[in-house]
Amino acid sequence: TQLLEQSPQFLSIQEGENLTVYCNSSSVFSSLQWYRQEPGEGPVLLVTVVTGGEVKKLKRLTFQFGDARKDSSLHITAAQPGDTGLYLCAGELYRANGDYKLSFGAGTTVTVRA
Amino acid sequence: EAQVTQNPRYLITVTGKKLTVTCSQNMNHEYMSWYRQDPGLGLRQIYYSMNVEVTDKGDVPEGYKVSRKEKRNFPLILESPSPNQTSLYFCASSPEGVGRSSYNEQFFGPGTRLTVL
Numbered sequence: 608t609q610l611l612e613q614s615p616q617f618l619s620i621q622e623g624e625n626l627t628v629y630c631n632s633s634s635v636f637s638s639l640q641w642y643r644q645e646p647g648e649g650p651v652l653l654v655t656v657v658t659g660g661e662v663k664k665l666k667r668l669t670f671q672f673g674d675a676r677k678d679s680s681l682h683i684t685a686a687q688p689g690d691t692g693l694y695l696c697a698g699e700l701y702r703a704n705g706d707y708k709l710s711f712g713a714g715t716t717v718t719v720r721a
Numbered sequence: 722e723a724q725v726t727q728n729p730r731y732l733i734t735v736t737g738k739k740l741t742v743t744c745s746q747n748m749n750h751e752y753m754s755w756y757r758q759d760p761g762l763g764l765r766q767i768y769y770s771m772n773v774e775v776t777d778k779g780d781v782p783e784g785y786k787v788s789r790k791e792k793r794n795f796p797l798i799l800e801s802p803s804p805n806q807t808s809l810y811f812c813a814s815s816p817e818g819v820g821r822s823s824y825n826e827q828f829f830g831p832g833t834r835l836t837v838l
Contacts, residue, residue, distance in 0.1 A: 609763065649725070649811050649829025650764070695763065699819065704777065709819045709827075711756075711763035 610634055611698055611712035619718040623685055628715045630696035631678045637699040639672055639679045640709065644693040653681075686719045693717075723748045725830035727812050733836045734802055742797045742833050744812030752815045753795040754779070754827070755787065757808040764811065770795055771818070802837040809834050 611632045620626050630639070638657045642650035654663050656672035656679065663670045667690075669682040683690055693716050697709040725746045734740055746753065754769040756779075766779030770789040784806055786798040795814075799806060812830040819825055 611763075647831065649813070649831055651829070652826045655826075697764075706769075706771065706777065707819050708766060708769075708779070709764075711765070713761050713763040 609713055610710045611696055613694075613696060613712035613715050615715060616713070617716045617718075619720065620686055622687060622719055622721050626683050626686055626717065628681045628694050628696075628717070629678070630680065630698075630712055632698060633677065634698065634700070634710075635676050637676075637701065637707070639676070639699065640697045641670055641679070641681055642695040642697065644695060644714070645691075650693075650695055683717075686717075688719045688721050691717060691719050723828070725812055725814055725828050727810075727830040727833050729833060730831065731834050733838065735838050736803055737801050740799050740802060740835075742799075742810060742812075742835070744795045744797065744830060745793050746795075746812075746814040746828070747793065748814060748816075748828065749792065750814035750816055750828075751792070752818050752825075752827075753789065754813045754819075755785070755795070755797045756811045756813065757781065757806075758811060758832075759808050767797070767810075802835075804837050807835060807837050 614629045640655045641653045644650040654670045659674045659676045661672045667684045693714045695714045697711045728743045751772045755767040756764040765781045768787040770776045810833045813827040815825045815827045
């Protein structure tokens, strides 16, 4: 089972509409990251949120970290075809050996139709 | 151009035939990592390296080996590939580790799609 559950798994919307992607867990994370991955490429980091309740905005994208640092959401306003891609969330966890690791969700495939 | 390169990009092989996927970064990053991506499972870490000659197991290390003899290179070795290792593999690097801050942004390579028959 995934430590981080993303929903929905697939999302198809018309250009100009808004969308929200959710990332939920029962675990507490030190920080949480959102990535976008396009076909044939590796994931690219969009944002890192660290503080519970934190809200970060990146142009039309708004990222929120839950107060308890167990969940996060990504909201896109007035989506454009260029927003099409696989959105991945990743939570930072502490390893027993003192290192940190990222636990990834399975991703949400977003398609924005022109 | 700052980048992570992987070779080959596509590989079809047969069970038991040893193979190596190369990974190289030109950003002088200390941290490098290998992930596999499977549908419905997301990215899972195979091995990581905090620095030269320092490697550690990730979440799914069985059937894989790595080495870090020099800072820029981090090859992934499959000594005896099996069909359950068919997957999309990503190499990544970052300045010092993962998470914590944007300073530790991981840069991913373009991926290697491996099929083991």
